[in-house]
Amino acid sequence: MSSSGVEKRGSAATVRACDSCRRRKRKCAWDVGAERCRPCVQFKEICSSTHVRKPREKSQRRNRIAEYEARIQRLETLLEEQSAAQPQVQGPPLRLSDQSMPWTDLVANLRDSIQSNYPLQAGPSIGEGAEASGYERTFEEDAAFLLGSNSSMLLPTVTAGPSLMPSIEDGTAPILPLEADRPSIQKPFIRPPTQIIHEQPPLTRANCDGFMPHPELGTVLLSEFLVDFNTANPMYNPYQIADHIRTCYMGGSDGTAVSWAATYVVFGIAHRLRAMSVTASPDDNEQADYYLSRILQSVTDLLLAPPSLGQIQCLLGMAALLQMSSRSTSRVSFTATALQLAQRLAYNDDQVADPEQEIAQQRRVFWIAFFQATDESILSSNPVSYRRDDISTNRPDEATENTAGSVTAAEGTWKVNIFSLRVRLALIQAEAIEKVLSVKARELTVNEHLAAVDSVLQSLAGFRAHELFQLNAEQLTQLLYRSDIAHVLSLEASYFATVFRVQSFLVLRMDRSINPFSSEALSRIAECKNFACYEEAKCFLSLLMASPTGDIGLCWYVPLSVLAALCTVLAHAVHNPRDAAPSPVESSRYGGILQMIAALAQKSHDSEFQNATNVCMDLFHKVNHTQKGSEMQGVTSADLVPLQLEAVRL
Incomplete structure (x- = not known):
């Protein structure tokens, strides 16, 4: 094969190889003036070249920096185009409200x-x-979402109404819903709605969720x-x-x-x-x-x-929603997380440049997280994660006018600061945990334990001396809106739970490992002839009778306190039938409360909750069996309560 007209081998322009060498992937070597390559001559093969490689281009060194700059410019242009395509809201919609205006008008x-x-x-x-x-x-x-895989998140609801409570002969209704x-x-919504301007296109789900x-x-x-x-x-x-x-x-x-x-x-x-x-x-x-x-x-x-005040508020709100549902025990982790985040804000509130109003709100949120955590600690016997000595935030001032947390009477100017009282009680709860129920308190002697218990009880007595607690249930229903009575009931439940926790510590022989709200502990406390919490339990139950009851958030908020109060009152009636026997009306109302608690226990699927309810039911039956038939004239609703309770017995 003639090599005339072929470029010099080994040049940058081309590299020649015959078809046989290319196919067998061997080196194609040529002698000067030869018509066939040396491998083809050696193996007696046909040496032909039908493939011609294209001339190679000279390599060019790319400018990487210029390429990156061009790509960044293209991305910036794309972002500007996307931003311009977003719907624009006419006017300044994010203008802050005038805080001098009453928020009802706002x-x-x-x-x-x-x-x-x-x-x-x-x-x-x-x-x-x-x-x-x-x-x-x-x-x-959205409807498909509600009926689909996430429908298990929705809880079944039992209608709250008179059907949950037995009727009472004297016509007194034990269920008083909120007004x-x-x-x-009513004031902000008595005006007819403003006509909608149809020229504005409605906002879509994309930007309104x-x-x-x-x-x-x-x-x-x-x-x-x-x-x-x-x-x-x-x-x-x-x-x-x-x-x-x-x-x-x-x-x-x-x-x-x-x-x-x-x-x-x-x-x-x-x-x-x-x-x-x-x-x-x-x-x-x-x-x-x-x-x-x-x-x-x-x-x-x-x-x-990122940690923020809004994040803490959401966690506390989620905990409140859970606490007012059948999954109330699931709130603990959210409350603990909120308190840990609130500690950072409260501990460093003097080092930030936020407005004074923002700092005041941060302090209020910290106290809400604190008293939710102490409440949980009292009910579950778990230690608190924040000591009183580490609190640098000022306590809410009860005497300050227009202080957040105050509720006003339905008529007149009488006020009571529920929020300040709640914080004051939380500090006493923290004192009880540190002095009586903590791990450190295990090192105390018996006399030191008794002195610590006496100190906590004195603090609780001072708290109880507030004018709010000098009013009975009937006076409170006439003085406050019923929605405010719910807050008073929640405060009363926390107070009773604290007193019950401290007093039961003595009855249970100072054994911190026993939760007094468990069914086993309630059975042991029921054997006590004169338990020291009797008066507090009666006061709490009387206020509960004047509050809305049923499968509602308020009753999910206080079930353990209700069971402890029922156990205290009924056990006292069993051991003292002549002096503490409940009247037919009281017996009927206690039976109604038990029936409501039994329905909640059945819905919660909590075996410990159900066992504690059974303990109270047994005490209720004993009270009814020990009452003399001559003390009941005619057939009252109390006669029917044992039969009703037997139908819902767990």
Whole structure:
């Protein structure tokens, strides 16, 4: 094969190899002037070249820096185009509210501004009752979500009503639901809704999340939350949470887990409160459980969010929603996490440059986390994670006018600061835990133990001397709104639980390993002839009889205190039938409370809760059997209570 016209071998332009060498992948070597390569001559093969390699291009060194700069410019241009494509809200929607305006008027203006300027697609609802209240089904996928894999997050609800309590012969109704007659609730919503401006396109689910109720219903729920819950438990600044709700309705939410969890906390707690009102329906508890499930779905993002006041508020609100449900024991981890985060804010509140109003709200949130943690510690015998000596935050001043946490009488100017009393009791609870129930207290002698118990009881007696506790249940029902009575009942339950915990420590021979609220401990305490908590238990139960009862958040909030009080009163009646035998009316009411507690225990699927309920039922039967037949004239409702209890016996 002639090599004429072929470029020099080994040059940068081309490299020649015959077809045989290329196929066998061997080196193709040529002699000068030869027509065939040496391997083909050696192996007597045909040496032909039909493949011609293209000339190689010279390698060029790329400018990496210029390439990276060009790519960055393209990304910046793309981001600008995406930002320009986002829907723009007309006007300044995030303007802060005027805090000189009463927040009741602020809520009314909030509703009008949302409905007139920013009409929304309504969110999902549960049941026909919710639709009648102002919900509209607009997203089919939301209904599928509620009926799909996440439907197990919703709890079954037993209607709260007179059917849970036996009738009483004298006509006294043991169930008194909350009133919805507050002027601050009705006033902002007596005006007709403003006509919606249809020129503005409705905000879509993409920037409003799609899980918001109708604006009119949302503002009603916000008002009920601020009046019935936030007044005594100042978890949020009313003006800030109102601005936040408005921002969410206008599509200005940043989309974070904290932002939406705060909104769902407000709506969820408001529905829990509605379930205790005169217009309660099963849909209220279901709606509250729905909002709770929405928060629980984003709990991972919520816990991984940077520590902030909003994150702590969401955790406390989630704990409150859980505590007012059949899963009340699940709140412990959220309360502990909230307290740990609140410690950082409270410990360094003098080193930050936040406004004074923001620092004051941080302190209030810390105290809410603190008394929730001490309450849990008293009921579960677990140690607290924050000592009193480490608290640098000032205690709320009870005498200060317009202090957050004060509730006002229905008529007149009489006020009582529930929040300040709750903090004061929490400090006494922490004292009891440190001096009597802690691991360090195990080193004390018997006399030192008795001195520590006496010191705690003296502190509790000083707390009990407050004018609020000088009023009986009848006076409180005439003086306060029934929603405020629920806060007083919660405070009374915490006080009784503390007294019961300290006194039972002596009855149980100073054994810290025994939880006095367990069924075993209640059985041992029932054998005590004169238990020291009898008067406190009767006072607590009398207030419970004047409060709303049933499958509602209030009763899920205090079940252990109720069982301990029933055990104390009924055991005292068993051992002292002549002096402490309950009247027929009292017996009927105790039976009604037991029937309600039995229904809650059955729904909770908690075996320990059910066993403790059975202990109280046994005591109740003993009380009825020891009463003389001659003391009952005719057939009263108390005669029917044992039969009713036998039907629901666990």
